[in-house]
Amino acid sequence: xxxxxxxxxxxxxxxxxxxxxxxxxxxxxxxxxxxxxxxxxxxxxxxxxxxxxxxxxxxxxxxxxxxxxxxxxxxxxxxxxxxxxxxxxxxxxxxxxxxxxxxxxxxxxxxxxxxxxxxxxxxxxxxxxxxxxxxxxxxxxxxxxxxxxxxxxxxxxxxxxxxxxxxxxxxxxxxxxxxxxxxxxxxxxxxxxxxxxxxxxxxxxxxxxxxxxxxxxxxxxxxxxxxxxxxxxxxxxxxxxxxxxxxxxxxxxxxxxxxxxxxxxxxxxxxxxxxxxxxxxxxxxxxxxxxxxxxxxxxxxxxxxxxxxxxxxxxxxxxxxxxxxxxxxxxxxxxxxxxxxxxxxxxxxxxxxxxxxxxxxxxxxxxxxxxxxxxxxxxxxxxxxxxxxxxxxxxxxxxxxxxxxxxxxxxxxxx
Amino acid sequence: xxxxxxxxxxxxxxxxxxxxxxxxxxxxxxxxxxxxxxxxxxxxxxxxxxxxxxxxxxxxxxxxxxxxxxxxxxxxxxxxxxxxxxxxxxxxxxxxxxxxxxxxxxxxxxxxxxxxxxxxxxxxxxxxxxxxxxxxxxxxxxx
Numbered sequence: 001x002x003x004x005x006x007x008x009x010x011x012x013x014x015x016x017x018x019x020x021x022x023x024x025x026x027x028x029x030x031x032x033x034x035x036x037x038x039x040x041x042x043x044x045x046x047x048x049x050x051x052x053x054x055x056x057x058x059x060x061x062x063x064x065x066x067x068x069x070x071x072x073x074x075x076x077x078x079x080x081x082x083x084x085x086x087x088x089x090x091x092x093x094x095x096x097x098x099x100x101x102x103x104x105x106x107x108x109x110x111x112x113x114x115x116x117x118x119x120x121x122x123x124x125x126x127x128x129x130x131x132x133x134x135x136x137x138x139x140x141x142x143x144x145x146x147x148x149x150x151x152x153x154x155x156x157x158x159x160x161x162x163x164x165x166x167x168x169x170x171x172x173x174x175x176x177x178x179x180x181x182x183x184x185x186x187x188x189x190x191x192x193x194x195x196x197x198x199x200x201x202x203x204x205x206x207x208x209x210x211x212x213x214x215x216x217x218x219x220x221x222x223x224x225x226x227x228x229x230x231x232x233x234x235x236x237x238x239x240x241x242x243x244x245x246x247x248x249x250x251x252x253x254x255x256x257x258x259x260x261x262x263x264x265x266x267x268x269x270x271x272x273x274x275x276x277x278x279x280x281x282x283x284x285x286x287x288x289x290x291x292x293x294x295x296x297x298x299x300x301x302x303x304x305x306x307x308x309x310x311x312x313x314x315x316x317x318x319x320x321x322x323x324x325x326x327x328x329x330x331x332x333x334x335x336x337x338x339x340x341x342x343x344x345x346x347x348x349x350x351x352x353x354x355x356x357x358x359x360x361x362x363x364x365x366x367x368x369x370x371x372x373x374x375x376x377x378x379x380x381x382x383x384x385x386x387x388x389x390x391x392x393x394x395x396x397x398x399x400x401x402x403x404x405x406x407x408x409x410x411x412x413x414x415x
Numbered sequence: 416x417x418x419x420x421x422x423x424x425x426x427x428x429x430x431x432x433x434x435x436x437x438x439x440x441x442x443x444x445x446x447x448x449x450x451x452x453x454x455x456x457x458x459x460x461x462x463x464x465x466x467x468x469x470x471x472x473x474x475x476x477x478x479x480x481x482x483x484x485x486x487x488x489x490x491x492x493x494x495x496x497x498x499x500x501x502x503x504x505x506x507x508x509x510x511x512x513x514x515x516x517x518x519x520x521x522x523x524x525x526x527x528x529x530x531x532x533x534x535x536x537x538x539x540x541x542x543x544x545x546x547x548x549x550x551x552x553x554x555x556x557x558x
Contacts, residue, residue, distance in 0.1 A: 028427055028514040029507065052445065052482040054489035141480050159484025162511040176507060214476045215506035245441075245478045245506045362445070388446050388479070391457035 002037045016071025022165035030173025039174040044167040047139040049084035049363040050102045065112035074114035075170035082360040094372030119358030120332035137166035141241035148248040152256035185220035185264040190272040194225040197400040202235040202383030203283040209243025220250040220264045239383035287386040287398040295375040297408040300330035300361040301385040313347040315405040321352035322411030330356045366392040419549040426521030426542030427513040433498040435536040436470035439529040443479025444486035471538045472497040477506040487516040499540045
């Protein structure tokens with residue numbers, strides 16, 4: 001790779017061991033993907049929860065934090081993805097003290113490095129939204145696909161160590177979605193009926209994601225009927241990224257790089273694959289419970305926006321969560337403040353829901369949560385969560401937000 | 416019989432040799448693994464219940480999220496990792512994970528390696544050269 005004078009100085013250790021490590025990592029990845037140089041980034045979003053890091057990863061981050069003379073400090077604004085424990089509500093969930101203590105160590109180390117502990121996967125909704133052409137190092141697949149697709153910014157998936165490296169060097173190797181030609185569409189889907197709910201949009205994302213061959217596929221969506229909101233696109237993109245490792249999509253007439261169908265592709269558009277309500281229904285059918293009883297209803301993955309929180313409180317409507325069922329709601333700390341101020345948190349907690357801030361369910365040591373609480377059956381309106389959580393020993397099912405609320409109140413589905 | 420040689424893009428990590436564990440399925444450490452037990456735990460995965468520890472793990476592509484980049488490091492530290500990871504097509508997360516964990520890793524081969532290599536084959540992985548060699552006795556026995 002061609003290196004600038006600054007990058008050569010970093011590589012020979014002039015700016016400290018952490019930055020030297022960071023650039024060595026970035027060169028290894030850059031050369032793997034045939035990058036020829038680096039591009040500077042304006043912000044970094046780091047996925048770092050203890051469920052992923054384990055004690056070894058926390059030790060590593062602490063060593064960066066302990067570097068002398070500011071040599072382990074970030075060079076660009078850097079923020080965090082959800083934590084693995086809500087420090088205010090962990091006892092309500094039976095999370096082990098050892099997990100919480102490890103999470104505290106990690107949060108302290110990240111703060112020492114200079115991270116702003118935003119603890120959110122929806123930073124594009126509640127922190128600083130990216131703008132067109134902005135080069136980023138985002139570290140949550142949902143935030144990357146939203147930034148690339150809806151905001152027309154530029155980021156690859158920067159996993160935890162890679163995002164940490166980017167925060168220390170202020171740059172990333174220039175390959176993938178930092179390049180114009182990679183951002184063009186590779187396949188086409190037509191929504192012949194309009195999705196009706198967040199979970200419908202997630203299902204569409206899942207249907208498309210399952211058909212992607214790799215990270216390098218860019219699906220293009222056309223529809224004359226659907227007019228998605230930002231939250232709809234959040235669920236669409238999050239699920240697409242989860243099922244497909246997909247980092248970018250175009251929605252013709254809506255997302256900035258697809259003003260019309262021809263502009264979405266380098267050559268002639270391919271034949272469109274139709275997606276109808278029957279396809280969405282079949283997707284739901286892949287995630288059904290074998291029994292009626294629901295142990296836990298989860299609203300997370302991604303964290304809920306302010307409008308989703310308001311809608312959830314409205315759907316509960318003064319009813320109470322069933323005594324045999326837990327209802328968990330995860331949002332960003334910045335949004336929780338607004339929910340507190342506007343009576344949304346109170347409405348949900350009065351109903352018996354547990355409102356969590358700065359966490360996401362699958363990042364909260366979900367296997368241990370299941371053991372501590374006796375949970376197995378899980379209902380959610382997140383197409384992403386049902387894709388993940390089966391591997392943690394849960395039996396997950398997908399339903400609309402309204403159906404999930406009704407099930408939480410009844411303690412079972414189909415009532 | 417001669418050994419089978421597959422050429423891919425130059426990869427990450429140092430040369431290793433071991434037994435292959437192969438499926439035409441995809442990979443995410445968060446979604447697919449019980450990292451404590453060292454087995455595939457996602458019920459719908461083609462390798463469900465199989466131990467991946469010490470194996471040359473060969474799969475199609477990366478799916479899922481970003482957590483693998485931390486998780487492989489944790490697995491290597493606890494000596495509960497695969498010996499190497501080979502994919503038909505990588506995403507950035509797998510490359511970042513391999514670089515961070517020091518795991519042998521390659522992709523972009525001249526054939527579909529999930530079809531060309533079989534579970535149980537003795538495999539030499541030379542990431543810096545982008546080479547994967549299936550030992551002659553292994554290739555004879557498997558075919």
